[in-house]
């Protein structure tokens with residue numbers, strides 16, 4: 001069952017069992033974004049509190065499978081305290097390891113952006129999610145929260 | 160050959176077949192699922208090094224060799240458009256497709272061949288009813304009664320029409336026993352123009368009392384639309400005793416191909432209804448001023464039909480009739496009882512089955528296993544070659560009532576065996592080792 005071990009790494013199961021930054025933030029001042037996977041009904045709610053181009057606080061809500069929820073939890077740790085630009089770079093680097101182009105939650109390609117730089121981004125624990133690659137139907141679960149992040153940052157940038 | 164000649168030829172053929180059919184024996188011959196498996200090429204496959212255990216027949220069934228062969232025979236030997244030309248293979252194609260219509264008529268006990276309308280699937284059949292009958296007969300503010308068990312295909316078309324006509328959609332609730340709660344049926348039926356109900360739930364396996372509901376609806380002058388997508392493949396279907404006015408189902412869930420479905424409707428109603436889609440095949444005459452629609456059933460079959468699929472569906476009906484629908488129903492009842500007992504005995508309170516615990520029920524077993532998400536359950540089962548579906552099963556209003564975002568669903572058919580159920584239980588126990 002080597003395949004399953006690649007998918008359900010200990011670090012992933014740990015984030016699933018004990019999700020980090022779980023909860024909500026008052027909106028405003030925080031920004032709320034939500035994404036659904038219509039195939040399986042998973043949803044991820046992302047609360048971002050921005051402070052001058054920096055993500056000052058993150059909370060995650062929603063329900064779903066281990067991969068969607070663990071990935072969102074890991075994302076919350078990775079982007080906490082980062083600038084929008086850094087968060088975008090992490091987002092891009094993460095999606096690169098799943099080798100899919102940067103898309104918004106409607107599946108629209110929003111451009112891979114100025115790549116190259118993100119080779120330097122260290123993904124740390126997030127690397128564990130690469131095992132999802134072997135299970136193509138689960139890639140949508142792994143990227144659900146990240147697509148919400150793309151949309152949320154776009155909205156925050158435009159206001 | 161004209162369409163009418165083709166139908167007559169097909170009729171003569173069926174009459175001959177009818178004459179040679181031995182009288183139905185009162186006790187169905189018991190069915191051997193393990194033996195039937197050999198008829199289905201796909202079921203000999205291995206997945207992840209293990210024999211496939213296919214438990215997703217409510218989504219789509221596997222196809223027996225005879226169906227696949229009938230379809231390739233059409234392409235190999237008599238591929239031609241139907242109802243259009245006088246040459247030999249075109250006549251053969253026309254005769255074979257009309258023969259398939261006859262087979263379906265007999266299979267569901269319809270009185271008239273022209274009541275059998277071929278569509279793309281059950282979804283298109285239901286959309287046909289809503290668009291043609293609904294648009295003609297429903298006025299602003301009219302009430303439609305649905306059940307909470309419905310598949311999206313028997314909900315969304317009504318929502319779409321409602322956006323134009325401001326229909327009042329009412330819902331028959333589902334009780335704690337997973338049966339329709341009919342205690343307020345009289346009130347719910349008050350002033351209702353149409354009742355749209357499923358004959359077998361694709362999520363819970365519930366078998367609503369369609370004929371009783373239809374009788375009550377008819378007393379109020381309402382028309383009854385029945386989604387028999389799960390019912391027709393698994394139970395003896397006799398449209399006369401079912402009592403509905405329209406019945407929809409899909410070929411691909413009854414051992415037939417995808418791309419073909421059936422709408423049966425009472426002839427009097429179908430005759431009054433305007434065409435749904437326009438184009439070739441569905442007209443008698445067209446001028447610069449207008450058109451004259453064709454007679455039934457072709458009035459509702461615009462464009463070149465799915466010819467190979469009609470032939471394939473005919474072969475599927477032959478296959479199911481050969482095994483015997485009574486035997487299939489009895490076998491599935493036994494197997495679903497075995498499955499429920501096996502899962503309960505092995506997992507106790509760790510498993511919750513959303514569906515009637517005993518009594519007659521269909522072969523869909525939706526369950527929650529511990530607090531493991533259904534998506535993860537199905538992923539782990541897949542590693543053991545066990546195919547089950549996870550999700551909302553296109554029944555979101557029902558899922559909301561169950562308080563579940565998603566469920567895992569194992570669904571049975573004639574080729575499943577007790578060993579398949581044992582494999583499911585065994586694979587499920589592995590999920591505990593990971594979570």
Ligand SMILES: Cc1ncc(COP(=O)(O)O)c(C=O)c1O
Pocket residue numbers: 217218280281282283310312313357359360361386388389409420553
């Ligand atoms: C109860 C029920 N109704 C309708 C449908 C729709 O069938 P199709 O997608 O073949 O049109 C299905 C199958 O998914 C079903 O199970």
